[in-house]
Amino acid sequence: MPVNLPPLDPAQLHPVAGVRWGIAEAGVRKANRKDLSLLLLDAGASVAGVFTQNRFCAAPVQVCREHLQANQDIRALVINTGNANAGTGAPGLAHARQTCEAVAALLSCQPGQVLPFSTGVIMEPLPVDRIVAGLPAALADAAASNWAKAAEGIMTTDTVPKAASVQLQIGGKTVSITGISKGAGMIRPNMATMLGFLATDAAIAPELLPALARELADGSFNRITIDGDTSTNDSFVVIATHQAGHAPITSWDSAEGQALKAAMLQVARQLAHAIVRDGEGATKFITVQVEGGKTQVECRLVAYAIAHSPLVKTAMYASDPNLGRILAAVGYAGIEDLDQSLIELHLDDVHVATLGGRHPAYQEEDGQRVMKQAEITVRVGLGRGTASDTVWTCDLSHDYVSINADYRS
Amino acid sequence: MPVNLPPLDPAQLHPVAGVRWGIAEAGVRKANRKDLSLLLLDAGASVAGVFTQNRFCAAPVQVCREHLQANQDIRALVINTGNANAGTGAPGLAHARQTCEAVAALLSCQPGQVLPFSTGVIMEPLPVDRIVAGLPAALADAAASNWAKAAEGIMTTDTVPKAASVQLQIGGKTVSITGISKGAGMIRPNMATMLGFLATDAAIAPELLPALARELADGSFNRITIDGDTSTNDSFVVIATHQAGHAPITSWDSAEGQALKAAMLQVARQLAHAIVRDGEGATKFITVQVEGGKTQVECRLVAYAIAHSPLVKTAMYASDPNLGRILAAVGYAGIEDLDQSLIELHLDDVHVATLGGRHPAYQEEDGQRVMKQAEITVRVGLGRGTASDTVWTCDLSHDYVSINADYRS
Structure with a gap:
């Protein structure tokens, strides 16, 4: 029973121009469960990520770091639950890459333009064939209105889906900021895996994004704890699609830059708090x-x-x-x-x-x-x-x- | 239910020449409970202590450090349960000193020759009057055979008293090493207070004792954890009464020095393990x-x-x-x-x-x-x-x- 966390209202989650989510049931660990989510990005979006400091980091975290370092033009994120692909050695890395290749083939992009995420049991081989087989269904499901469904699609033993969303005006244009998170359920693998995805259609100079991701994480996810166990898979991703139509934010010093950052921090903090409110066994x-x-x-x-x-x-x-x-x-x-x-x-x-x-x-x-x-x-x-x-x-x-x-x- | 910790057999605890324990019921927190223990030392014993690293250390810990630094001739240790005298500010320090003064008056020694120890609820005033009133009964009870009773006298919510004892031969003389400990019960105050007292009648050059106490603690009490909460009152005291009659150990390099140190470490480790075996709710x-x-x-x-x-x-x-x-x-x-x-x-x-x-x-x-x-x-x-x-x-x-x-x- 989460602490003061009302049920998710899908109508309150603003779509973000340039972002679509598709969700499928791939049977990663159990049947009849939304366990595969695909986030599709229009060309031109900027993406930055912050990942676990655990030295025993999961294979997908390693691949995410590689791909983000080498590529400016990320086109998709692929997320499975039911298996963390952590503590899986070299085969685990190969499985994470294979997943990216399969997504790239469907989207006609490069594997390096795909970021993989996994959460679930650790030290067990990723059932990559089932994930690959589930991708077409996830792709067919893609829609801008799927944020609430995606919040459900990344859950493990979370008791409620977690999302937050705000809008603000920048240069006379409406900008949307929407995010989802999961964690603290600790499904059977039980690694307290935390995932957070936050997107905005604001136009932000791409070079500002990596530091912004870190600053948002520091003010939100990096300030929560359930039990002190740092997961092998923690990931927080910030996306700017630049499609809102206002002049790009090139510094945080302007009034508009400050307002945008404050709004993004508000969403990030709401997502982080939601994880604590739904912490395992939490009553306070x-x-x-x-x-x-x-x-x-x-x-x-x-x-x-x-x-x-x-x-x-x-x-x-x-x-x-x-x-x-x-x-x-x-x-x-x-x-x-x-x-x-x-x-x-x-x-x-x-x-x-x-x-x-x-x-x-x-x-x-x-x-x-x-x-x-x-x-x-x-x-x-x-x-x-x-x-x-x-x-x-x-x-x-x-x-x-x-x-x-x-x-x- | 402690893990593989058999009931204490008083007959297996060897008295240590020069050490007597007296135990009384002072009603510190509850009536009809052995909550006041007095360890009396013959003149000439050497004492060294190791205390909590917690910066919020209890008043008696501060007084112990002072007295050990200033005095070579400790004559008594006084231990109460039911109240930790921690988080008690300046009045707490005064209470700890008052306890030492009362013991010194009974023994006709200086207050600086008395070491005070407290364990129990924290941030509540020490009922020093009740402790002082109980001292004569504790003194009257003093006997060399009271180690098992003392192990009981320092318990809080420990489920069993904890003691260990060995003998060895040094220079044709029988040397006894006996110790008691408490902890992990976390009575109402709940500070996981660990106390350990280890005495030997071996003759050990007094200047070796402080480093020995640290080394024994490092190999035993400093290697256990129940929940990671470092108490405000942790104390471990090593006593050598020098009464066994063999030539003094002046270095640990000799075969006899090595045997003595190994035997003392064995007792210290047994006492430390006993705390883990009786850890709160422990089943493994x-x-x-x-x-x-x-x-x-x-x-x-x-x-x-x-x-x-x-x-x-x-x-x-x-x-x-x-x-x-x-x-x-x-x-x-x-x-x-x-x-x-x-x-x-x-x-x-x-x-x-x-x-x-x-x-x-x-x-x-x-x-x-x-x-x-x-x-x-x-x-x-x-x-x-x-x-x-x-x-x-x-x-x-x-x-x-x-x-x-x-x-x-």
Whole structure:
């Protein structure tokens, strides 16, 4: 049961000029499941991607990196669920390339113009024949209005499809930004695979796109955590089709550039939050804000220490204001010269700890009141400087263990 | 239900000449509970300690560090359960000092010759009056044969008391080494507080003791993890009373020095393993060996990434050979230039992965067979060098969530 994540309304997802999605059932792992999605791009679109930092990255991630480095003119993305094609060695790489070749043959383009994505069980051979056999049906299904269907097509054990969409005006033209994501379901393979695809028909100077993709990821997907397990397949792709008809954005300094970037960040963040809200067994959506650091990096260290602590996460699940656990996480986060006597802790509006100890006015019932909410903000002050950072996470429940322990047993 | 941890047999715990334990019920948090323990040392003993790296360290840890730095002649350790005296600011420090003063008054020694330890709920004021009031009863109880009672006296939500003891011959004299530990029960306060006390009547040159304490901790307590949450109160103390009557050990190079150190490490490791075996909700005892690294540090990074992964730990709980999760943890452990095509993975004797992919001969039923055992060794080869390291951990079960989430709710 996702936390405050309403059902997807397909009518609220704006098509993006130059982007079509086709979805098919290829039987990758199970029959009668939308498990193959094809994103088709008109010529001239720009594409940038950000991929997992896991050194054990999946074969499709390696091929994506190669193709994006060598090609300016990406024409298709092909995504299968049911198998991550990770931990598959040299044969896995060959399978990812074979998939690209099959798509290229259908579209009369080069294999290097196709980006492959896989999510699902790892260390099992990709059933590439079934994927290739399913491609014509996916191609035949292609339509600009298929965003909601694609959000469903990339799901694994997600409980709901995830998408976000906004429009804004640039130079008198309507620009659409639409994205989908999946993750946190951890199907049988169970690698918490996160995928995000965000497209806009805005015209953006292509050379701006790679840095934009990284900046959007840093403000959204790179600030969430369910369980600290970095997947082998994480991928986030940003597409600009340039078809909205306005003069191209060539810098982010203009008012229009700022508005566009803010709108894209809003969509990316909504998609990232949706993953946390649908996190395995999640019952709470938790924002961890760390302020007063010397650097943003040390604030992030502290925020992740809190967000990853099983003790903090189980206390959140229990609505138990056992808040010393948060102080302990602050203490072991890795700031060598931390002065504990300067630490402040708020839970929403409740001042829990001051100068490293319990706040004199703090009452456990105030903490309890906040802990019972479905949305909680933990705010830590380090008293060392002016930097800050924010991370989003969920709680750790019985269902998390069930989902990850019981599925294959 | 601890994993392969037989009930404590008091008769197997050898007294250590020069050490007496007295235990009392002080009602720190609850009535009718052994919650106050006093370790009394004859004059002339040497004491060294290793304490939590948590920057939010508890008040007693700060006082211990001070007293050990300033004093050569420690005469008593005083340990309370039920309250960790952590996150308590300046009043907490005053309470820890007050406890030492009360012990010193009873023993006619200096407060600086007393080391205080606390474990239990954090961010609550220490009921120092009740502790002081309980001291005379603890003193009256003092006896050399009280090791098993002390193991019970320092328990929080441990399900069993933990102790280990060996004897060996040095220079024709019998030397005893006995230790106790607690942890992983995470009582209501829930800080996974680990305490370990190890004493020997061996004669050891006092200047060797601080480095020995660190080395013993590094080979035992510093290689275990239940959930990655570093406590505010972790303390490990090594005591040598020098009363066994043999010529003092002045270097570890002699055959006798080597034998003594090996015996002390054996006891320390048994105590550390006992904490994992009694880990919250533990059903499996898991040894993670990482070999073929360039440095021991990078092997340890990888071993801890595996040992902390909630996905690996839930798979262990389910006896589910979902072993790609281990490869993923290897990949995100933090070795920047890791070559995934060199990775080897064994589960006990079963060769699961070779050259970064599934081993051709690997059958899931072989993995399953090992996963069903109560004791499992995960062995990873990095293919980068000759360094290795080992970490011990347990699985992540429904009971872990229950113990940490349900207790206060």
